[in-house]
Amino acid sequence: MKSVILAGGLGTRLLPLTKKTPKPMLLLGKKPILEHLIDWNKKNGVKSIVLCVSYLRKTIEDYFGDGGKFGVNIEYAISNKPLATAGQLKTAEEFIEDTFVCMYGDSIFDFSLRNMIKQHKAKKAFVTMSLNEYKTNLEYGVIDVSKTGKVIKWNEKPEIKANVNMGCYVMEPKVFSLIPKNKSYGMDDVIKKAMIKKKLVSSFVTKNGFMDIGNKESYQKAFQEYTKKRGNN
Numbered sequence: 001m002k003s004v005i006l007a008g009g010l011g012t013r014l015l016p017l018t019k020k021t022p023k024p025m026l027l028l029g030k031k032p033i034l035e036h037l038i039d040w041n042k043k044n045g046v047k048s049i050v051l052c053v054s055y056l057r058k059t060i061e062d063y064f065g066d067g068g069k070f071g072v073n074i075e076y077a078i079s080n081k082p083l084a085t086a087g088q089l090k091t092a093e094e095f096i097e098d099t100f101v102c103m104y105g106d107s108i109f110d111f112s113l114r115n116m117i118k119q120h121k122a123k124k125a126f127v128t129m130s131l132n133e134y135k136t137n138l139e140y141g142v143i144d145v146s147k148t149g150k151v152i153k154w155n156e157k158p159e160i161k162a163n164v165n166m167g168c169y170v171m172e173p174k175v176f177s178l179i180p181k182n183k184s185y186g187m188d189d190v191i192k193k194a195m196i197k198k199k200l201v202s203s204f205v206t207k208n209g210f211m212d213i214g215n216k217e218s219y220q221k222a223f224q225e226y227t228k229k230r231g232n233n
Helices: 033-043 057-064 084-090 113-123 173-178 187-196 216-230
Strands: 002-007 048-053 073-078 100-104 107-109 127-137 141-145 151-156 159-171 201-206 210-212
Touching: 002 033, 002 084, 033 048, 033 057, 033 107, 048 057, 057 073, 084 187, 100 107, 107 159, 113 127, 113 159, 113 201, 127 187, 159 201, 173 187, 187 201, 210 216
Parallel strands: 002 048, 002 100, 048 073, 127 201
Antiparallel strands: 100 159, 107 210, 127 159, 141 151
């Protein structure tokens, strides 16, 4: 099985950190984010990696090479312009022949990818999405009212729960037929199109094992959490 890692984004929300360094190469501890992702794939039995690269791609290619020193095999799908998530994935089509994993290159995962793959195959799904059980508290009092406008309940700063997309998928190769070539295209558009076509889009829900690195604040938080969690190892 192969894993496609989307590592070609501009990382504009992390400027100026990403002015000379592609976002997947930002450090967490002594390793770049991308190396942590590759280690996680290897730990879960996936040792064939396709890196979708674009922005500052030479930095990535020079660091990882063919993947030999990291215990994996690495191939490169290259784009000369940003194509959004699914658009980037489309560039890897020539490397994929069977069920594969796809993940964003700006997050850290620590759940059982092995189990997610097993579930995907057992359910014969078209796409399986990894979801994180996310909890947060609203900053305001939430007021329930009746149809006549009568206030019937006051919920002060209630906790809400939702399953959020972690950006890691197990997919079947036919998913590429849903993605236009050489066009900026979002993964949400692909999933919605698959559901419209009555394809089975399944979910794999986990309560932990996910650190998002979308902007400077989340990067600093992930860096601090990572240091606290693993810095003494």
